[in-house]
Every structure is written in structure tokens, then in C-alpha cells.
Amino acid sequence: MSDAPSTAPAPKPEQDTRTPQEKWEHRWQKGRTAWDRGSINPALNQWLAADAIPGPRVLIPGAGTGYEAVELARRGYDVTAIDFAPTAVARLRQQLKTAGVDAVVVEDDFFRWQPEQPVDAIYEQTSLCALEPTQWPAYEQRLHQWLRPGGALLALFMQTEQPGGPPYHCALEQMHALFPESRWRWPPVHP
Numbered sequence: 485m486s487d488a489p490s491t492a493p494a495p496k497p498e499q500d501t502r503t504p505q506e507k508w509e510h511r512w513q514k515g516r517t518a519w520d521r522g523s524i525n526p527a528l529n530q531w532l533a534a535d536a537i538p539g540p541r542v543l544i545p546g547a548g549t550g551y552e553a554v555e556l557a558r559r560g561y562d563v564t565a566i567d568f569a570p571t572a573v574a575r576l577r578q579q580l581k582t583a584g585v586d587a588v589v590v591e592d593d594f595f596r597w598q599p600e601q602p603v604d605a606i607y608e609q610t611s612l613c614a615l616e617p618t619q620w621p622a623y624e625q626r627l628h629q630w631l632r633p634g635g636a637l638l639a640l641f642m643q644t645e646q647p648g649g650p651p652y653h654c655a656l657e658q659m660h661a662l663f664p665e666s667r668w669r670w671p672p673v674h675p
């Protein structure tokens with residue numbers, strides 16, 4: 485004789501009720517920051533060499549430690565960096581201080597923050613992929629709104645090739661649909 489299979493429903497995994505801001509802050513505090521390369525992304529140097537930043541005002545959403553913010557500020561750009569994790573913001577402020585350069589560092593949620601005026605360029609690095617894909621259309625709207633006409637979005641779309649996230653896989657076909665040619669001019673040569 486064997487036990488009859490239980491008909492009781494399986495217990496639900498405990499719901500994580502933390503806000504996104506609390507989750508990101510927790511990652512920063514626990515050092516779960518695998519995305520943080522400890523230095524600027526080489527792509528920034530390529531964009532700088534190609535003179536791809538069409539003006540002084542650069543916005544970095546979800547800036548994290550903000551190596552690129554420091555580098556751009558060092559080169560004389562008028563940088564605004566925004567992140568809602570207090571630990572990331574404190575690190576970025578410390579980095580700027582150590583480098584002896586200035587940038588505007590905003591501790592806020594970029595879904596509710598607005599710059600005083602549109603910017604010339606946005607540096608997007610592992611910020612989109614950090615968001616739930618359901619938030620991507622709203623984020624695209626924000627990016628479009630933040631940029632002046634003719635401004636440049638310098639975007640590095642994370643390719644994880646894995647289900648789930650964050651980071652979420654930013655398949656290029658999906659990026660083309662999210663940033664349609666009707667609103668964005670893609671560079672003539674891209675992967």
C-alpha cells in the first residue's frame with residue numbers, strides 16, 4: 485500500500501514585496517554588482533573618438549558607480565547622472581570627488597524625474613536590461629522625451645541569450661521594434 489497523492493496545493497513561494505528601488509539598493513549593499521566593470525566601457529572611447537556626442541549635455545540614466553560619468557565630466561561634458569539606489573549614488577559622488585570633477589548626480593526614479601531641458605545625448609548602459617521588459621516601452625518614451633531633436637542615444641544593448649533577468653536579453657530585433665525608425669534614426673551600419 486502506498487500513500488495517496490496529496491491534493492493539497494503546493495505552498496506558494498514567498499512573495500518578494502520589495503520595491504524595485506529596494507531590490508537594487510540591496511544588490512549594491514550586498515556587492516551583487518556583476519555588471520560593474522570597475523572602469524569605463526571601451527565603447528565610450530570609440531564614441532568619443534568618432535565624435536558621436538553632438539553637444540555638451542549628457543544624461544546617464546541608471547548610472548550606477550558611473551565611471552562613464554566621471555570620464556565625460558573629466559572631458560568637459562555637462563553630465564547629469566541619475567540612479568535611485570543610495571549606495572550607487574554615494575559611490576558615484578565619491579568617484580567624482582576623487583577625480584576632482586563635477587557632475588549633477590540625481591538620486592531619484594527616472595520614471596518620474598524630468599531634466600530641466602532636453603539633453604544632447606544619453607549614454608544608456610545596462611539600464612534598459614535592468615528593467616522588466618513590461619517597462620521598456622515607458623523607458624523608450626522617457627529616453628525620447630529627454631533628448632533634444634537631433635540628439636544621440638548611445639546605447640549598449642545587453643545580449644545575455646538567457647531567459648529571465650535582470651539582466652534581460654535585449655534581442656536586436658526587439659530593440660528595432662522598441663526604437664522604431666519612425667522615432668529613431670539607427671546608424672547605417674550596426675550589427
Ligand SMILES: C[S@@+](CC[C@H](N)C(=O)[O-])C[C@H]1O[C@@H](n2cnc3c(N)ncnc32)[C@H](O)[C@@H]1O
Nearest residue numbers: 508519546547548567568569593594609610614
Ligand atoms: C545593472 S545596473 C547598471 C549600472 C551602470 N549603468 C553600469 O553599467 O555599471 C542598473 C542601475 O539602474 C538603477 N535603476 C534601475 N531602475 C531605476 C529607476 N527606475 N530609476 C533610477 N535608477 C534605476 C539601479 O539602481 C542600478 O544602479
